Amino acid sequence: MKQPNCCLTIVFPKALEENMIDHLLDHSELACGFTTCEVEGHGQVTVYRSVNEQVRGRARRVKMEVVMDRDDAQILIAHFRESLPSKEIAYWIAPIDEFGRFA
Numbered sequence: 001m002k003q004p005n006c007c008l009t010i011v012f013p014k015a016l017e018e019n020m021i022d023h024l025l026d027h028s029e030l031a032c033g034f035t036t037c038e039v040e041g042h043g044q045v046t047v048y049r050s051v052n053e054q055v056r057g058r059a060r061r062v063k064m065e066v067v068m069d070r071d072d073a074q075i076l077i078a079h080f081r082e083s084l085p086s087k088e089i090a091y092w093i094a095p096i097d098e099f100g101r102f103a
Contacts, residue, residue, distance in 0.1 A: 002069035004099045008076065011041065012089040013049065014060040019084060024064070027079060030072040039063045047088050067099055 008031075012020055017036070024034055040058040047059065066073070073093055080089070 002072065004067045004069060005096055006068065006070040006073055007094045007096050008066045008068060008073040008091065009094070010064045010066075010080070010089060010091045011039065011061050012064070012086070013047070014038070014062055015049065016084065016086070016089070017062045020062070020064060020080075023080065023083060024066070024076075027076060030076045031066045031068045034064055034066040036062055036064045067096055 010020070021036070024031060039061050041061040042058055049059065066076070068076075070093065077091060080091075
């Protein structure tokens with residue numbers, strides 16, 4: 001396994017959650033684990049999927065974080081772009097200085 005040196009964060013509509021998770025599980029050779037949590041999206045380019053979201057000014061989103069190798073992150077992003085192209089999916093890559101476990 002390669003040494004993890006970045007955190008790939010992907011934020012997407014709640015409706016895409018199962019597709020995104022299935023896709024990541026299909027590419028376990030690139031990422032051996034990940035974390036997801038529900039978040040709320042705000043901003044001028046945010047697409048609201050319901051009247052409730054429009055009134056509240058917040059869109060239901062899921063944030064996925066994957067600590068992984070940077071080259072593998074680029075490959076994974078290319079896979080996502082090809083299989084799930086959407087302007088509603090945002091991502092960023094941040095460097096990781098250290099990653100480990102307590103035991």
